[in-house]
Amino acid sequence: MNHQDVVAQLVTILTPLAEGRVTVIDGTTELTGQLALDSLKVMDLMLAVEDDFDISVPINAIAEVRTVGDLATQIQKIQQGAGQGA
Amino acid sequence: MKENPRLQAVRAVQQELATIGIDPFGVQIDRILSPTEGLIDGRHTILAGTNNYLGMTFDADCVAAARNALETSGTGTTGSRMANGSYAGHRELELDLARYYGKRDAIVFSTGYQANLGMISALAGPSDTVLIDADSHASIYDGCKLSGANTIRFRHNDAEDLAKRLRRLGADAENALVVVEGVYSMLGDRAPMNEFVDVKKEFGAVLLVDEAHSMGVLGNKGRGVAEEAGVLADVDYVVGTFSKSLGNTGGFCVGDSDDMGVLRYASRPYVFTASLAPATIAATRQALRKLAGADDLRQRLQENAERLHAGLSALGFRLGAAPNAVVAVLVGDKLEALRFWDHLLKHGVYVNLMVPPATPGNESLLRCSVSAAHTPAQIDAICAAFGSWTGAKA
Structure with a gap:
């Protein structure tokens, strides 16, 4: 998957969680800032993301994630790592 | 400022x-x-x-044991277990705990928080994976952080969700550490321990169970949810605390692993902190004697x-x-x-x-x-x- 495809899939997951706080979600949207997700909600979001992409995202990998785009980059790294290991 | x-x-x-x-x-x-x-x-x-x-905090025998230790051994050890703070009582309490659980050996920590911190960070390092229940206590999250391991959460009390995440690890699942609690402190719900043990066996992972809120409460001898479920022998490490049913302060881990003898020396929360005071050890040993019966x-x-x-x-x-x-x-x-x-x-x-x-x-x-x-x-x-x-x- 390319970066834009991952972002698009994340936007689909995030839209119901945004509860109308932002009108447009894209790669630059901040998870805790603009979407106002607290740390607990971000952790629960990750469980949904893991299921959707069929990957496991370690907690330590999301420490530096600020935006939807950052998360997409982490997901791509994990997908590429899994691909190399297979 | x-x-x-x-x-x-x-x-x-x-x-x-x-x-x-x-x-x-x-x-x-x-x-x-x-x-x-x-x-x-x-x-x-x-x-x-x-x-x-x-209700062990005012138990007359525990109070008497603490008073006697205070008078004969002083108020504190003023040192860590590894340096100058190991008294005979510390080791005797470890042997008591190992006997009580029917496990090979035990390590006593200065708090329950440090027991999780110390065990998780000694068992896993930056190249390892720890899988933890999403509703884990802060001491488990902090232990993972201290370990530097890849930490993956699975859905609360969901053994199938754990299996899914172990499956994604491939061959690495065999070396993964799985951490669950017996009873969760917020809601009081208990883990489906049989199911977790089945998953652990299927993938060959290592299972650590924190029985802080179930020790003394559940199981025929009060050894917790794993005993109640009949799978205590399949749990690799049991972590617990002295600050709940035993009415004191401190923590411990028991296990059958060959590593028990060296784990304590790889555990910074064990090495770099003062050991428990003699009165605490004496009262805890007394309370533990009462627990099985x-x-x-x-x-x-x-x-x-x-x-x-x-x-x-x-x-x-x-x-x-x-x-x-x-x-x-x-x-x-x-x-x-x-x-x-x-x-x-x-x-x-x-x-x-x-x-x-x-x-x-x-x-x-x-x-x-x-x-x-x-x-x-x-x-x-x-x-x-x-x-x-x-x-x-x-």
């Missing part, structure tokens, strides 16, 4: 509470009267938020838990789990929970206020912990106090 911006969020919560005029995190028990009663703000208050599940206390605790659970259910409250030593009342809204908690305190009942993010499901809770030492009249008084809030609202 200017304010540290990192503390801004905490400061905001403190200011919010000051505005409301209620401080649930600054409660002081001015005088402790018994395992279940204290003086707070000059009021006789029933303590229903202590984790003193068996404490059927009467466990029976009384269960009866009290059922009485409280039934009383609160009858009043229409939503409760977190089946009757257990932890009975959590789900309140939902944080402000209502705060006012409800304050109302209970002013009516002579102390419980724990728990608010997100410390609670699962974004719910605020009023968490009651039941003790074998509560009298039926005290349990009824707790219910009456809860009921009076319903009345005040109506």
Whole structure:
């Protein structure tokens, strides 16, 4: 998957969680800032993301994630790592 | 000196509470009267938020053992176990714990928090993977952080969700460390330990179970959920605390692994902290001797838990789990929970206020912990106090 495809899939997951706080979600949207997700909600979001992409995202990998785009980059790294290991 | 911006969020919560005029995190028990009663703000208050599940804090034999150790061995060790703070009693307590659990060896830590920190960070490193229940205690999260391991959460009490995540690890699943709790402290719900053991066996992973809130409470000899489920032999490491059913302070781990002899030396929270005081060790050993045969206390605790659970259910409250030593009342809204908690305190009942993010499901809770030492009249008084809030609202 390319970066834009991952972002698009994340936007689909995030839209119901945004509860109308932002009108447009894209790669630059901040998870805790603009979407106002607290740390607990971000952790629960990750469980949904893991299921959707069929990957496991370690907690330590999301420490530096600020935006939807950052998360997409982490997901791509994990997908590429899994691909190399297979 | 200017304010540290990192503390801004905490400061905001403190200011919010000051505005409301209620401080649930600054409660002081001015005088402790018994395992279940204290003086707070000059009021006789029933303590229903202590984790003193068996009421062991005032046990005459434990008090006598502590007093004797204090007089013969002094107030403290002034050193760490690895340097100058290992007394014979520390090792004797470890051997007592190993015998009690039927495991090869034990390690005693200075707190339960440090036991999780010390074990997880010694068992896993930056190239390893730890899988933890999503509702794990902070000590488990912090242990993972200290270890530097890849930490993966699975859905609360969901063995199939754990299996899915182990499957994704491929061959690495065999070296993964899985961490669950016996009873979860917020809601009082217990882990499906049989299912977790099946998954651990399927993938060859290592299983660590924290029985902090189930030790002394569940199982024929009070060894926790793993004993109750008949799978204690399949659990690689059991972590526990002295600060709940044993009525003291400290923590431990027991296990059958060949590594038990060296793990302590790889555990920074074990190496770099002062060891437990002689009086603590003596009282804990005495309490532990009583635990296996404490059927009467466990029976009384269960009866009290059922009485409280039934009383609160009858009043229409939503409760977190089946009757257990932890009975959590789900309140939902944080402000209502705060006012409800304050109302209970002013009516002579102390419980724990728990608010997100410390609670699962974004719910605020009023968490009651039941003790074998509560009298039926005290349990009824707790219910009456809860009921009076319903009345005040109506």
